[in-house]
Amino acid sequence: MNVGLICPVWFPVPPEAYGGTERVVALLAEGLVDAGHEVTLFASGDSRTRARLESVFQTAPSEWIGHTYWEMQHLVHAIRRADEFDVLHDHTGLLGLAFGGLVEAPFCHTVHGPLVAGPGRMYDDVTSLAPNAKLISISLNQRKPKPDLPWIANCPNALDLSVYPFRRKSGGEYLLFLGRMSPDKGAHRALAVALETGLPLKIAAKCREPLEIRYFDEFIRPHLGESIEYVGEVGHADKVELLMGARALINPIDWEEPFGLVVIEAMACGTPVIATRRGALPEIMEHGRTGVFVDNYREMEETEVLELADQLDPAELRREIEQRFSPEIMVSNYVAAYEATIAATGA
């Protein structure tokens, strides 16, 4: 199949540090190439890929994130060439979806963000203006606020298992929080659990935007000390190291997160995850077998909860990821989605 993949233009592919969507697109591009497909990746020129790279910008215009004029140049470059591909697959946002409405060629769009409130209403409006575009969810839970959008497939994210070694370090006593500094993600809740249980906590999180810095200064920084450590925004190697040594990943999210990459990253390393039962997480973990759920994050402080996490079999966590969240599975899900898109567009 001849596929055109449109990545968000704001960061190179794969991303240096934080950047879940870009990481998934990178993996999909490589996986499609491995599966013998012809792949053109529209991304910034500082990206690295075995697909054919097509760029308007030599380096990712990160400082202009969210600005129409920059994203539009990137999108127009791809959309104008829609006829060259069997299918054009967009990973940007609402602007990409709108541009998809300007072509008659097969076009699908993965929704990487949540569909609540304003963005949900905008998806209603833009799909009504671009009725040929087909949508792909990354979890079934993500669709809940908008079940009637033109969904064509559900394609959960995946991991490159070769860079997540399954090698538990023994004696890891610390809890780990991994994400970004935002109330949604809940570093302050992980902190409360650590303070209450007396267990050490390491916090690795993106903290760049003004709101992230304000949240950090107000809720996290005052509690840092010997037992509670902020290790900054970590690259891949440090992240894996932290995961391998952690007693458990604490994931006390308080929003309908559409996927939860950090959870499958931890499981791939054999690290148990203790999480609130929110968003797509019940589609990823099974309580008592491949993860531990609580209804309220304060339950994470209870001895039985941590003991249940200790009892999970790291090998089973790893196996679960290999069987359900491998690149091969994501690629075959997407190829099926492309076929469905092409069939629906012909109809």
Added chain:
Amino acid sequence: MNVGLICPVWFPVPPEAYGGTERVVALLAEGLVDAGHEVTLFASGDSRTRARLESVFQTAPSEWIGHTYWEMQHLVHAIRRADEFDVLHDHTGLLGLAFGGLVEAPFCHTVHGPLVAGPGRMYDDVTSLAPNAKLISISLNQRKPKPDLPWIANCPNALDLSVYPFRRKSGGEYLLFLGRMSPDKGAHRALAVALETGLPLKIAAKCREPLEIRYFDEFIRPHLGESIEYVGEVGHADKVELLMGARALINPIDWEEPFGLVVIEAMACGTPVIATRRGALPEIMEHGRTGVFVDNYREMEETEVLELADQLDPAELRREIEQRFSPEIMVSNYVAAYEATIAATGA
């Protein structure tokens, strides 16, 4: 006729101070209402108009200027209702043009900016994706870099003559520069002319963005004194006062400005304009009768040039504006453009 007008969303209509496009849209909306048309104006909720106002935002989201997510909400609101109007007329930018491609109803778009370099290429690309959209220029010179775009009409801007009184103040000895702090507009060139001739100069200019402030600090501020005065960004009343008292407006632009509102503002007040022969200005002024042209701005220092400006008849300048740049003429140009758009869309 039932017209939907889409204004840029970043500033209220009419604008408080700087904002040429918003001022023209306000005038067009009022003029269409006066001519008996049914007009719906899509603009921020803090706008004032006798058209029916439709707003997504209660106040203009100026701090988000250029951000897709904000402009898209505004545009989708209007575009979804395209079928309710005989014609939808967009004044935003490339994003509005792209959305015009998503509807089959009659849609036209006034290009308010220049079509050189990047924006010119983007207009090529977006019109090729939105072939139903019809374009309106504000001068013939504006079309020069892109003569083959789907032009349907040329509609020069206009002035509300009732708020530009024709009442020359005698004895005005100062030169006036009016615009924004940008090398294109050429406050530093007006300054050089004033310094060389020894004539006093008043500079009224928008100076808000970092680049504007840097330019001001570097090229203008060091020369301010008794004779060279910076009076800030002025509101309408102060602007008219400055125009009425000036010996001449110095307009030493160094770019292909697509129109030149400040020139017709000056002429409406009977104030002669000395300008470089660039952009659309030759479509507005006639050398020796309604204005003075120079090929190089340094010629503005020559005694004959200023004397030629002194000899122009203020009443003739005023009459020229009344006859060629009145709201009535702009409205009738636009109504003809709407009829042409509707006819071309039916075809």
